[in-house]
Amino acid sequence: MASQKQLDTIAVENFRQYLRIPSVHPDINYEPCVEFLEKQAKDIGLEFSVFRDVPKNPMLVLTWTGREKSLPSIMLSSHMDVVPVYEKMWTHKPFDADIDEKGNIYARGAQDMKCIGIQYLEAIRRLKLGGVQPRRTIHVTFLPDEENGGLRGAKQYINTENFKKLNIGFALDEGKHGEGNTLILVYGEKRRWSFRIHCTGGTGHGSLLLENTAGEKMRYILDKFYDFRAEQLVKKIEGNSTDHIISINLTILHGGVQNNVIPDEFTLVFDTRVPDEDFEKFEDNVAQWCKDAGKNVWVEDLRRDDKYPNTAADDSNIFWVAFKEAVQLEGYKVDLEILSANSNARLYRGALIPTLGFSPNQDTPVKMHDHDEFLNVNVFLKGVKLYTHIIPALSNA
Template sequence: MKASPEELDTVAVANFRQYLRIPSVHPNIDYEPCVVFLEKQAKDIGLEFSVFRDVPKNPMVVLTWSGKEKSLPSIMLNSHMDVVPVFEDKWTHKPFDADIDENGNIYARGSQDTKCTGIQYLEAIRRLKLKGVEPRRTVHVTFLPDEELGGINGAKQYVETENFKKLNIGFALDEGFGGRGDTLIVFNGEKRRWIFRIHCPGQSGHGSLLLENTAGEKVRHILDKVYDFRAEQKIKEDKDKKTDHVTTINLTMIEGGLQNNVIPDKFTLVFDARVPIENFEKFEQTVNQWCKDTGEGIWTEDLQKDDDLPITAADDSNIFWVAFKHAVQLMDFKVDPLIFPANTDGRYFRKALIPTFGFSPNQDTPTKLHDHDEFLNIDVFLKGIKLYTHIIPALSNA
C-alpha cells in the first residue's frame, strides 16, 4: 500500500483517538476492548499478534516485527494500557471523548500517560515497513496492564513468566517525560520507592484534659521533621534544577481517633518517599532517628519498599545507548540521561537485568500526567512518531 505523509498522519491521529476512547480506567478495568483494538492494528500493519494471560484479567499484549537475525536478543518497546481515574467535573472536555480544540490539542485521559507512546511506536513501524525497512533484531511492541497500580499484577509478574522470557529481550524502551528544545531526556534508572507507616501511640483520655505524652504531640514532632526535610530538599531542587538526586516525601494518609471528645491512644501516618538509590540507607537511618527522638513506642511499618535496582549504563559500554544517541544526534538533538523521579514498569525490567531506558518524544509539552485536562498536541504527537522512525531502526540494528 502506498500512502502520502498526510494520509499516514490522518491514520495515526485517528488510531490514537480511537485508543483514547477506550475507558481502560481504574478501578475494575476491562482490558478486552484494548486487546481487540490492538489485534486490528497488528493486522493493518502486518505484525504478529500474541496475548499472554498468565495473570487473570490482566493480559499482556505483544505485537511482533520479526528481525532478520532472530537469534539476537530482541528489542522491547513498552507502554501500558491502563489509565488513572478521572474527576470528570474538573475537565473542560469529556475525558474519554478525545476532543480536539482549535489549537490541535487532543484532550483525553491517557493522552500523555501512556497511550500516546504505544500508538507512536506502531505508527513509526507502519512507516518503516512501508519503506521496506527490515530490522536486524526482532522488535516486540508490548502493552502491559496494571502499571498505574504499581505493576504488581502486571510487569512484576510477567517478567517471571516463560512467555515473557521466550521473547528474549535484550533491551527495553519504556515511558518517560519529554524534554525541552533540542535536548531529549532519557531515564536510565529510578528512585527507590518507600511507602511506610509511622505508628504514634500515646496517652488516651477525655478531650477536655491537657494530658502528657499524647499521640497528637508525637504526630506534630514527626511532621515537623518531615516538612523541615522537605524544605531542605526543595532548596536543593531549585538550586540544581534537577530532581534525580532529590528525595521526595509526602504525607498521604492520617489514621486514628474514635470520637470527637476522646483523645486517641494512637495515630498512624502514611508517607510516600522516592529516594535516590545512593541516598536510601542514609534516609532510612534519618527516619528511624526521627522516630527515636519523638519518644517511646514510635515504630515504622514498611508498606512497600523497592529493591536496590541496577542502573542502565548511559555510556559507550552500552551499544543501545550508543545507537540511541547517534540516531537522535542525526536529527540535531542532544540527550541527557537522568534518574526517573517516580516509578514505572521499567524497574521490573531492570531487575530482570534487561537494560532499560525511559523515554518520551513529546518535547516542549506541559506535563499533565494524572492531571485534569490531560492533553497532547497533534503536531507534538506526529513529531514523536518521526523520532521513533529513527530510534527504532537504530536500536534494532545495534
C-alpha cells in the same frame, strides 16, 4: 502508498480510538484493548500474541520479525492501564478524546502512556511502507497493571516462559518530556518507600492536659519530615538535577473518634522516592525521628521497592550509542536523568534487561495523572517521526 497527510490522519485517529477505551482502574476490562490492538497488528502487518499468564491481566505482543532472528530482540514497552479521573474537574470528557482549536487532544492516558504505544506502531507502519526490515526482531508490548506498580503485570510476566522466549536484549519504556532540542533519557529510578507512622499515646477527656499524647508525637514527626522536605526543596532550587533529591509527601492522616476525646493514636502515611545511594541513611533518619518522638511511635511499611540496577549510558551500551547517534542526526542532544516516579523499566532492569526510559513529546506541560490531561496533535506526530529514526537504529545496533 498512502500520502504523508493520510498517514498522519490514520495515526491521530488510531490514537483517539485507543484513548476512548476506558482501561481505567480499579476494575479494568482489557478485552477492548486486545481487540483494538489485534486490529492494528493486522492492519500494519505484525504478528500478534496474547499472553494470559496472569488472569484478567493479559500482556499483548505485536512482533516485527528481524532479518537475524537469533540476535537478542528489542522491546518497545508501554502499558494499557490508566489512573482514575475526577470527571467534574475536566473541561472535556476524559474518555472522548476531544480536540480543541489548538489541536490538543484531551483524554486520560494522552500522556501516560497510550500516546507512546500508538507512536511506536505508527512509526513502524511508516517504516514498513518504506521497505525497511529490521536487523533485530522488534516486540511492541502492551502491559497491564503498571499504574499499580506492575504487581499483576510486568513483575509477574518477566518470570514466565512466554516472556523469556521473546529473547529481549534491550527495552525502551516511558520517560520524561524534554524541551527544545534537548531530549531526556532515563537510565534508572529512585526507590519508592511508602510507609505509615503510628503515633500512640494516652487518651482521655478533651478538657485534660495529658502528657504523652499521640498529637504531640505526631507534631514532632511532622516537624522533622517537613524540615527535611524544605532542605530537599532548597537543593532542588539550587541544583540543575533532581537525581540526588529525596521527595517526601504526607498523603494520608488518620485519627480521632469524637471532638471531645483525646485520640489514643494518629497515623500518618508518607510517600517517598529515594535515590538508592541515600536509602539506608534516610531509613536510619526515619527510625531516629520515631525514637525521638517518644514511646510507641513506629513505622509500618506499605511499599518498599527492591534495589534495581541502573542501565549503562556510555559507550559500553551499544543501544545507548545507537539511540544517541540517531537523535543527534535529527538535531537533538540528550540529557540523562534518574526518574523520580516508578515505571515497568525498573522491573526489566531487575531482570537484567538494559532499559532506557524516553518520551518523544517535547515542550509539553506535564499533565500525567492530572485533570485535563492532553497531548497536542503536532507534538504527537513529531514523536512518531522521531521513532522512525530511533527504532531502526536500535534494531541495527
